[in-house]
């Protein structure tokens with residue numbers, strides 16, 4: 001897990017509204033399929049999708065399993081404990097439509113990942 005104090009440096013200007021925090025080099029993270037990082041006290045599972053990076057809170061809203069350890073197929077992550085599935089692009093649970101996980105924006109710049117809070121999924 002990458003510690004919470006990864007970096008306080010200024011974010012690249014092209015990232016847009018943040019607040020952005022640098023996670024660290026991609027090469028320093030271990031993806032299986034998600035990599036766990038801690039940002040502002042939150043434990044976040046970071047995933048590399050086909051065309052983007054995403055982050056979600058690393059706790060399944062059903063019973064707290066680590067979503068970083070889930071089964072990732074395309075954009076859909078299935079929790080290993082009881083099979084609830086989540087669309088990582090939105091955070092929405094595809095098993096129960098009124099459930100969602102918090103999402104985080106994740107961007108790579110020059111080999112490093114930056115993270116900022118994402119929009120909350122609505123039912």
Ligand code: FES
Pocket residue numbers: 060061062063064065079080081082083084
């Ligand atoms: S803890 Fe994730 S589906 Fe039950």
